[in-house]
Amino acid sequence: xxxxxxxxxxDDFAFEGQRLLVVIPDGTRTAPMPMLxxxxxxxxxxxxxxxxFLIALGTHPLMSEAEIERLVGPLQPGTRVFNHRWDRPDTxxxxxxxxxxxxxxxxxxxxxxxxxxxxxxxxxxxxRVLLLGPVFPHEVAGFSGGSKYIFPGVGGAEVIHFTHxxxxxxxxxxxxxxxxxxxxxxxxxxxxxxPCERTAICLVTSAEGLHGxxxxxxxxxWSQAAALSAEVxxxxxxxxxxxxxxxVPERYQDLWTGAKGMYKVEPVVADGGEVVIHxxxxxxxxxxxxxxxxxxxxxxRDYFTxxxxxxxxxxxxxxxxxxxxxx
Numbered sequence: 001x002x003x004x005x006x007x008x009x010x011d012d013f014a015f016e017g018q019r020l021l022v023v024i025p026d027g028t029r030t031a032p033m034p035m036l037x038x039x040x041x042x043x044x045x046x047x048x049x050x051x052x053f054l055i056a057l058g059t060h061p062l063m064s065e066a067e068i069e070r071l072v073g074p075l076q077p078g079t080r081v082f083n084h085r086w087d088r089p090d091t092x093x094x095x096x097x098x099x100x101x102x103x104x105x106x107x108x109x110x111x112x113x114x115x116x117x118x119x120x121x122x123x124x125x126x127x128r129v130l131l132l133g134p135v136f137p138h139e140v141a142g143f144s145g146g147s148k149y150i151f152p153g154v155g156g157a158e159v160i161h162f163t164h165x166x167x168x169x170x171x172x173x174x175x176x177x178x179x180x181x182x183x184x185x186x187x188x189x190x191x192x193x194x195p196c197e198r199t200a201i202c203l204v205t206s207a208e209g210l211h212g213x214x215x216x217x218x219x220x221x222w223s224q225a226a227a228l229s230a231e232v233x234x235x236x237x238x239x240x241x242x243x244x245x246x247x248v249p250e251r252y253q254d255l256w257t258g259a260k261g262m263y264k265v266e267p268v269v270a271d272g273g274e275v276v277i278h279x280x281x282x283x284x285x286x287x288x289x290x291x292x293x294x295x296x297x298x299x300x301r302d303y304f305t306x307x308x309x310x311x312x313x314x315x316x317x318x319x320x321x322x323x324x325x326x327x
Contacts, residue, residue, distance in 0.1 A: 001210040003035050009213055010043045018127040019050040023149045025133040026055050026063060027071050028257045031203055032210060034073030036132065041076040053081040054122055056133070056153025058160065059317070060257070061287050062087070084120055084154045092118040092156045096193040098186070103162070106186045110169050111162070118156025123196045131200040131218055135225040137233055139263035139324055140167035142181035145202050146222025147191035157315070159190050165316035168301055172263050172324045177234050179226050188219060204228045240270035248279035255279075256286035259325040266327055275327070292318045298326040 001009075022040060025031060037053070044051050053072070055063060062083045063071065072081060085091045098106070098115040123129050135145030140163065152160040167175055167183045175181050191198075200218040202225035204211040212228045214221040246261035261277045269275055285293050296314055301323045304311045311319060 001213060003039065006035065006210070006213060007039050007042070009215065010039055012215075013043055015044060015128060016047045018048050019125075020044060020048050020052070020128055020130060021122060021126040022051070022053045022130040022132050023056050023123075023154060024053055024072070025149070025153075026057050026060055027067060027251055028060060029134055029144075030136075030251075031134045031205055033071055036201075036203075037072040037076075040130075040132075041079060045076065045078055050126070051079050052122075052126070053079065054120065054154060055081065055083050056149045057084045057086055058152040059086050059157075059288050061253075082122070086154075086157075091120050093121040093124065094118045094156075095124075095195060098159075098162075098190060102189065103186075106182055106189065107166050107169075108182055110182075111166060113162075115162045116156065116158045117190050117193050118158060119150060119194050120154040123150070123154065123194060126196070128197040128199060131198060132203075133201075134203045134205050135222060135229045137177040137229065137264070139172035139176045139260070140164055140320070141183045141187060142175050142178040143184070143222075143226040143229055145225060146200050146218045147187050147198075150191050150194060151187045152317075155190070157317075159186075161316035163187060164320035168316075168320035168323045169305075171301065173266055173327075176263060176267065177230065179223070179230070191218065204232055206232055237268050240268055240273065242270050242273045243276065244269055244273070245276045245278060248277060248282065250281050252279070253282065254284040254286050254290075255282055255325070256289060256321060258282050259321065262325050262327065269327075286321075289315070289318050289321070293322065296322060298322050300326050 068081050094116050096117045100112050100114050104112040131149045133145055133149050138144040163183045163186050198218050200221040202214045202221045204225050211232050214224040244265045246265050248258045248261040252258035258279050262275050304319050
């Protein structure tokens with residue numbers, strides 16, 4: 001899609017007089033954000049009451065002013081761009097819970113606990129939230145995008161840890177590239193309990209450019225984008241490979257994010273095979289969680305489940321990263 005086609009797609013937006021919050025990805029996601037930011041400002045600023053942007057960091061490091069400008073381009077007068085301050089408890093408000101019965105059903109009998117649903121309170125302070133970002137095959141949810149920009153993007157630790165550990169129990173191998181997953185169903189249920197009006201702008205991109213943009217209710221727009229992503233991003237091979245060299249882009253600054261070099265290729269690696277992650281620019285395990293990973297190391301799933309009393313109090317998202325990368 002050209003910029004002109006994107007502009008034409010946005011011309012149907014009718015949010016006159018509304019306060020709008022656009023939730024956007026951080027620098028670890030691939031999307032033509034400067035163009036999209038520019039076009040959203042062009043279309044919405046003249047008619048809406050307020051237009052702000054919130055970077056869905058999950059638990060990634062906060063972005064500096066210079067990094068934000070590289071992400072979206074020159075900031076437009078009349079708009080503000082906020083980091084999701086996941087590091088501050090006062091960021092969040094609780095909007096509900098996922099019950100024990102629901103987690104048991106969602107996890108297909110793997111987990112049973114009550115999970116508080118907390119989100120960045122900014123979502124409740126606007127008339128409408130726009131969820132803007134790309135859709136790719138994803139190791140935890142099956143496909144990224146859509147409501148995933150709320151959980152984990154701007155959500156509380158409880159849902160983040162639950163969904164990531166659930167994904168680890170299912171395994172990345174069985175999840176990535178699958179649309180209907182236990183984690184995706186959990187994300188959608190939690191998002192439905194956030195009392196805000198939502199519209200999704202789901203993108204499908206590659207090195208060749210923007211392949212598609214789907215706008216509408218989050219589930220609908222995401223489902224359409226995931227179907228196209230499956231065609232654009234998933235490559236099939238006739239046989240597995242004994243050794244795979246994975247080249248990690250420089251946008252991934254630590255192994256926590258650079259581990260995608262493992263996740264994306266694991267399904268094509270033969271049993272007993274090897275993934276070589278080439279990332280000479282990475283010198284840190286995790287800027288946020290490195291101290292915990294130094295303590296627990298990297299292990300397969302059953303290493304943790306068979307010693308659960310020892311590891312159950314480690315943040316589950318950290319355990320999930322460990323076993324996802326170990327394979």
